[in-house]
Amino acid sequence: MMKKGMALLLCVFLLGSFALAGCGNSGSSTGNGGGEQEKVTLRFLWWGSDARHEQTLAALDKYMELNPNVKVEAEYSGYEGYEQKLKTQLAGGTAPDLIQVDQPWIYDFSTQDDMFADLNTFKDIIDLSTFDEKFLQDYSVLNNQLQGLPTGSTGMIISYNKSFFQKYNIPEDTQFDWDNLLEIGKRVHDESGGADVLLNAGPNTFLAMFKSYVRQKTGKQFIQDDYTLGFDKPLAVEALGYLEKYLDAGVVQPFAESAPYQDNLDKHPKWFKGEFGMTKNWPSTIPSLQDGVDFEVGALPEIMMKGALTTAVVNRPSQLLSIAKSSKHQEEAAKLMNWLLNDKDAAVILGDVRGVPASSAALDALEGADKLDSVIVDATELALKTSGEPENGITNNAELIKIATDIMQKLGYHKSTPEEAADEIIKELTAKLEEIKSHQ
Structure with missing residues (x-):
């Protein structure tokens, strides 16, 4: 069982001083009750793994048992295509009542229209005291409206194969920087004759690394x-040059080979064979990486530049739960949201399938039931300790991300040099930013 002191420390990182006292209070609710209440059908949309689907369905079954007047229709899928589907539903007024949303999306959604109900209007239904005020302000509030509530707290880390590290005599307390990543990765490639690869990476990872590098430097x-770039061409060339070196030295797998598994390392044959050393990801993905393999998975802090001006480590909600503005049953959706996020029975059923809970009530319930995965807890705590300034909204604009990711793809397939990629990323992002600004 996780020790009380460890849970308390995690509470400090997750909730800060505003909600520390909440770590000792489960905040359990008992549902809405049955009786002759009006029959209501709610739709709930989410993405995730099989484990998340199974445990969420179990929680919904329990909720419907406690609230016989409510029927919850589950709509769930994988991550691919989810955002576009949701955009279409929100624009057409056909979105489900309760929606799992990736936090970076809310900036784009908020610029289109009021897509989500302001959760501040449901303070008599949803217990907001279990969430850290600053955490909500940093990640969930836009246009003075509370767009959603965090299901959990998470941060970017490096997950690694402990047996792989032992095989290549890589200390398990290694702090990777941009230079030793190249040195160690090249050694792994050379000693294995190209069979083993230190870092799993594709276009999305390259973009994340590029952003980290320039942010750590500036x-x-x-x-x-103000809709301008936070970097110039020389710095872009420098950062992209490192990425090219990683490709050329075999530190990362060629894009042509990694493409089918870009966001699904847990399904990559090289991972199952123990031929990958590590990957950048979120703590909640560790169980899927551990599933079906015969080695132990650990967590390390993000790649960090010596003398970095900021860590650039991305920490944010695992996801948000939001209520569609178009919902005809917003109050019932708010009741379901409060139960899922704050009720102790719901917390035990859901476990950590959406990361370490951001609600102090749910966190306390999981700790008491010994339902917290210590690896996920330790990884989340590690990410929170190294947290950088929250990314601003415009950084996560979908059009900007698409432009930059496509350029990383060209670099990865050797269809562009660092100089050419730097010119293109500055030109294309600047043009799109001017367009976005003109519509504000």
């Missing part, structure tokens, strides 16, 4: 609040 946001 201390600025990747995209400034």
Whole structure:
């Protein structure tokens, strides 16, 4: 069982001083009750793994048992295509009542229209005291409206194969920087004759690495609040040059080979065979990486530049739960949301399938029931300790991300040099930012 002191420390990181006292209070609710209440059908949309689907369905079954007047229709899928589907539903007024949303999306959604109900209007239904006020303000509030509530707290880390590290005499307390990543990765490649690869990476990972590098060097946001770039061409060339070196030295797998598994390392044959050393990901993905393999998975802090002006480590909600503005049953959706996020029975059923809970009530319930995965807890705590300034909204604009990811793809397939990629990323992002600004 996880020790009380460890849970308390985690509470400090997750909730800060505003909600520390909440770590000792489960905040359990008992549902809405049955009786002759009006029959209501709610739709709930989410993405996730099989484990998340199974445990969420079990929680919904329990909720419907406690609330016979409510029927919850589950709509769930994998991550691919989810955002576009949700955009279409929100724009057409056909979105489900309760929706799992990736936190970076809310900036784009908020610029289109009021897509989500302001959860501040449901303070008599949803217990907001279990969430850290600053955490909500940093990640869930836009236009003075509470767009959603965090299901959990998470941060970017490196997950690694402990047996792989032992095989290549890589200390398990290694702090990777941009230079020793190249040195160690090249050694692994050479000693294995190219069979083993230190770092799993594709276009998305390359973009994340590019953003981290320039932010660590400048201390600025990747995209400034005034819609200008937070980096110049020489710095872009420098950062992209490192990425090219990683490809050429075999530190990462060629894109042509990694493409089918870009966001699904847990399904990559090289991972199952123990031929990958590590990957950048979120703590909640560790169980899927551990499933079906004969080695132990650990967590390390993000790649960090010596003398970095900011860590650039992304920490944010695992996901948000939001209520569609178009919902005809917003109050019932708010009751379901409160139960899922704050009720002790719901917490035990759901476990940590959405990360370490951001609600102090749910966190306390899981700790008491010995339902917290210590590896996920330790990884989340590690990410929170190294947290950088939250990314601003414009940095996560979907059009900007698409432009930058496509350029990383060209670099990865050797269809562009670092100089050419730097010119293109500055030209294309600047043009799109001017367009976005003109519509504000």
